Amino acid sequence: MGLSARTLNEEEFFYGHKACAGCGGSLAVRIALKVLGERSVAVLPAGCMSAVGFNFPQLCFGNNAIISTFAGTASMLTGVEAGLRAQGIDNFHAVGFAGDGGTADIGIQALSGAIDRNDDIIYICYDNEAYMNTGIQKSSLTPFGAKTTTTPAGSNIRGNLRPKKNMFEIVAAHGIPYAATASIGYLNDFMRKVEKASKIKGTKYIHILAPCPTGWGTATDETVEIAKEVVECGLWYLAEYENGGFTLNYRPKEFTDVAAYLKKQSRFKHLTEEDIQTVRYSRDAKWEAIYRNFKII
Amino acid sequence: MKPFLRKEIPAALSELPDATAYEAGYLVTKNAGWRNVRPVIELDKCTGCLQCYLHCPDGVIFKDKGKVAVDYDFCKGCGICKKICKYAAIRMEAEK
Amino acid sequence: MGKCFLSGNEAFAYGICLARPQVISAYPITPQTIVVEKLSELVEDGSLKAEFIHVESEHSALSCAIGASAVGARTFTATSSQGLLYMAECLTYASGGRFPIVMMNANRSTALPWNIYGDQRDSLSQLDCGWIQAYAENAQESLDLALMSYYVAEHREVSAPFMANLDGFVLTHTYEVVEVPAKEQADSFLPPFVTENKMDFGHPRNLAFSAGPEHNTAFKYKEHIGLLNAKKVIAEAEEKFARIFGRQYTGLIESYRTEDADYILITLGSIAGLVKEKVDKLRAEGKRVGLIRLRYIRPFPNEELAGALKNAKAIAVLEKDVSFGNEGTVFTNVNSALHKAGISIASSNYIGGLGGKNISEADIEKIFEELKEEKTTIQFLGLGGAEKWVYPQGL
Numbered sequence: 001m002g003l004s005a006r007t008l009n010e011e012e013f014f015y016g017h018k019a020c021a022g023c024g025g026s027l028a029v030r031i032a033l034k035v036l037g038e039r040s041v042a043v044l045p046a047g048c049m050s051a052v053g054f055n056f057p058q059l060c061f062g063n064n065a066i067i068s069t070f071a072g073t074a075s076m077l078t079g080v081e082a083g084l085r086a087q088g089i090d091n092f093h094a095v096g097f098a099g100d101g102g103t104a105d106i107g108i109q110a111l112s113g114a115i116d117r118n119d120d121i122i123y124i125c126y127d128n129e130a131y132m133n134t135g136i137q138k139s140s141l142t143p144f145g146a147k148t149t150t151t152p153a154g155s156n157i158r159g160n161l162r163p164k165k166n167m168f169e170i171v172a173a174h175g176i177p178y179a180a181t182a183s184i185g186y187l188n189d190f191m192r193k194v195e196k197a198s199k200i201k202g203t204k205y206i207h208i209l210a211p212c213p214t215g216w217g218t219a220t221d222e223t224v225e226i227a228k229e230v231v232e233c234g235l236w237y238l239a240e241y242e243n244g245g246f247t248l249n250y251r252p253k254e255f256t257d258v259a260a261y262l263k264k265q266s267r268f269k270h271l272t273e274e275d276i277q278t279v280r281y282s283r284d285a286k287w288e289a290i291y292r293n294f295k296i297i
Numbered sequence: 298m299k300p301f302l303r304k305e306i307p308a309a310l311s312e313l314p315d316a317t318a319y320e321a322g323y324l325v326t327k328n329a330g331w332r333n334v335r336p337v338i339e340l341d342k343c344t345g346c347l348q349c350y351l352h353c354p355d356g357v358i359f360k361d362k363g364k365v366a367v368d369y370d371f372c373k374g375c376g377i378c379k380k381i382c383k384y385a386a387i388r389m390e391a392e393k
Numbered sequence: 394m395g396k397c398f399l400s401g402n403e404a405f406a407y408g409i410c411l412a413r414p415q416v417i418s419a420y421p422i423t424p425q426t427i428v429v430e431k432l433s434e435l436v437e438d439g440s441l442k443a444e445f446i447h448v449e450s451e452h453s454a455l456s457c458a459i460g461a462s463a464v465g466a467r468t469f470t471a472t473s474s475q476g477l478l479y480m481a482e483c484l485t486y487a488s489g490g491r492f493p494i495v496m497m498n499a500n501r502s503t504a505l506p507w508n509i510y511g512d513q514r515d516s517l518s519q520l521d522c523g524w525i526q527a528y529a530e531n532a533q534e535s536l537d538l539a540l541m542s543y544y545v546a547e548h549r550e551v552s553a554p555f556m557a558n559l560d561g562f563v564l565t566h567t568y569e570v571v572e573v574p575a576k577e578q579a580d581s582f583l584p585p586f587v588t589e590n591k592m593d594f595g596h597p598r599n600l601a602f603s604a605g606p607e608h609n610t611a612f613k614y615k616e617h618i619g620l621l622n623a624k625k626v627i628a629e630a631e632e633k634f635a636r637i638f639g640r641q642y643t644g645l646i647e648s649y650r651t652e653d654a655d656y657i658l659i660t661l662g663s664i665a666g667l668v669k670e671k672v673d674k675l676r677a678e679g680k681r682v683g684l685i686r687l688r689y690i691r692p693f694p695n696e697e698l699a700g701a702l703k704n705a706k707a708i709a710v711l712e713k714d715v716s717f718g719n720e721g722t723v724f725t726n727v728n729s730a731l732h733k734a735g736i737s738i739a740s741s742n743y744i745g746g747l748g749g750k751n752i753s754e755a756d757i758e759k760i761f762e763e764l765k766e767e768k769t770t771i772q773f774l775g776l777g778g779a780e781k782w783v784y785p786q787g788l
Contacts, residue, residue: 041464041592051603054599054601054602054603055602055603055604056602056603056604056605056608057608059599059602060599061597061599062597063597064592064594064597064600065600066460066592066600066601067600067602068456068459068460069456069482069486071456071482072453072456072459072483074453075418075448075452075453075454075456075457075460076459076460077460078418078448078453078457079416079418079446079456079458079459079460079461079463079464080460080461080463080592081460082416082418082446082457082460082461082466083415083416083444083461083462083463083464083465083466083468084464084466085444086415086416086443086444087464087465089464089594092594109449109453110449110450110453110456113448113449113450113453117446117447
């Protein structure tokens with residue numbers, strides 16, 4: 001039987017932090033640590049989760065945890081893992097929690113290096129689709145159309161014009177032992193993936209979509225719901241990569257309305273019907289590729 | 298180990314660590330003041346399904362006698378628990 | 394192993410091997426490569442039991458070392474020039490976190506223009522980043538520094554990272570006869586690394602945290618005191634080293650024929666060898682000249698310099714560095730030591746050896762010749778007499 005709310009470790013490891021109310025990223029970190037347990041060494045780069053969890057003397061991780069440089073999540077994980085192993089210590093998880101910017105922009109080189117070496121680490125990217133800690137600037141995981149403080153929506157440019165980088169497939173292209181996508185709207189799926197990753201040797205990568213009410217412009221109580229809806233409308237998907245192949249874990253029977261998903265968030269308020277049609281087209285193209293290349297459960 | 302509130306707040310030079318390393322889970326402030334509304338569990342409706350406990354970003358909902366209870370020291374009042382509850386067993390009350 | 398014919402890089406690698414680091418992370422850059430190649434060989438043949446991590450950049454090399462140090466492992470990395478600058482963010486991270494990582498830096502010019510040869514602008518540009526900085530003169534000292542570096546860095550009262558600098562090519566690639574100590578001797582010198590500044594499953598800790606305005610000064614003060622404490626720990630290490638290995642070093646500075654010297658040249662690194670020869674020749678002619686070699690520049694030997702220079706009539710600082718728009722960085726530091734000690738003598742600055750430019754015996758002769766004028770000047774060596782700018786005349 002898979003992990004569920006009933007069987008999950010009751011201990012809390014990420015507690016008393018100063019994340020915004022309704023923060024999706026903190027939920028991802030909290031749940032992952034509950035799955036991985038007390039013998040986790042958490043590495044968090046400069047970013048939301050380190051900013052809200054490590055303000056001396058308010059230290060919010062109950063397990064061993066350290067802030068890395070912004071670019072250095074994966075390389076520090078490598079050092080932690082090698083350092084413990086070199087001392088004959090085993091039975092632990094070196095786990096990183098980096099945001100979208102820390103992963104897909106400034107940290108991608110170190111992440112690629114760690115995967116190349118197949119270091120025995122778990123790297124979790126909590127993707128809230130912009131540099132939220134510094135005040136909502138565009139990252140390479142900001143989706144098409146989103147308004148951020150560096151991609152303002154005006155009469156000339158309507159927010160971010162580039163699509164989201166596909167980190168899941170970039171990581172898979174390394175031939176990584178295990179990679180997965182997840183959403184905080186589907187925590188049972190996420191818990192299963194974290195648990196699975198914890199049992200695989202080598203580098204593991206989990207990319208979890210984690211809405212940010214502050215940056216997305218949603219109410220604090222809508223975080224989980226919007227994280228479900230993004231999957232239901234087909235703009236995000238739950239999948240795994242292992243043994244060289246992709247598997248789709250969940251197929252919505254029928255996509256819900258993309259426009260409804262977008263219009264709930266103030267970052268997309270300015271989009272025209274034409275823009276929304278662009279989003280639909282790119283979604284459909286992605287799903288065609290998924291049907292072609294992924295094993296569908 | 299769950300981080301918990303401490304009585305001692307290191308302040309003097311001699312009390313501060315020599316390096317940027319300190320006891321894990323050392324809390325000195327609460328988050329209660331952030332809250333405009335508070336979740337109240339209606340125990341007669343609560344089935345103990347634990348979805349609120351699972352989805353709380355702050356981990357402040359805990360199992361209690363087959364149902365759940367809230368650590369109001371650290372609840373920020375986001376309301377995710379109320380929204381996730383299929384049994385309408387959580388209501389949000391304004392903080393006075 | 395006894396006596397071996399080794400380059401500076403190889404000698405340093407053997408010294409590191411004797412110190413038994415548990416994690417080595419490095420990225421190749423000329424002229425550092427041989428030290429990490431040698432260590433790879435020593436890991437491969439079983440002489441050294443360490444995790445050798447092939448990182449994808451210098452930033453990752455040091456970030457990885459910090460991670461390993463943060464779980465209590467003894468760590469080593471090596472770099473040079475652009476690599477040192479690329480990892481600069483991690484330099485203050487390592488020192489601020491009080492992680493006693495040892496790094497060898499092969500001193501090399503920094504771009505632009507591109508140049509792979511030796512000067513000291515790379516390490517001297519990072520003087521303020523909280524690392525102990527030592528400069529070796531020869532291959533034997535390189536090996537010995539490698540071993541002593543861990544003793545100093547890991548000492549409880551120091552807890553600071555250690556950068557050992559070897560002049561690129563001139564020292565890193567030049568072969569000399571080097572005494573390589575036995576493992577047992579090295580083990581009796583260097584205790585295992587023990588620290589509480591680590592993540593530990595028995596005592597979970599949160600590391601590398603933020604500290605706001607209220608506490609930040611205290612952490613920085615403690616870091617400063619740690620670096621100052623290195624002075625007495627270096628002396629302690631050298632005393633123990635001499636007892637075990639029979640080679641006595643001289644602390645933060647080496648004074649060569651300075652006791653009654655009127656004119657003293659101050660420099661650092663491998664050029665000191667040539668200066669010593671010149672001092673001997675000038676002494677033979679009856680000239681009262683001497684040399685001070687700065688073995689360490691952080692912590693800075695303020696008192697030691699004041700003591701050694703108090704009877705001099707004039708001094709010159711010869712360095713392979715310039716802080717553009719001012720003067721050589723070492724010169725600035727030396728003048729500060731003189732000023733604090735109330736020593737008012739002429740001091741001159743010679744900026745030479747940039748990008749590997751040879752500093753000749755004639756250059757050193759010129760310096761000692763000009764010292765007799767007891768004036769303060771700042772000038773570049775190596776422009777072939779074409780220099781327009783000489784302080785204090787200006788352009």
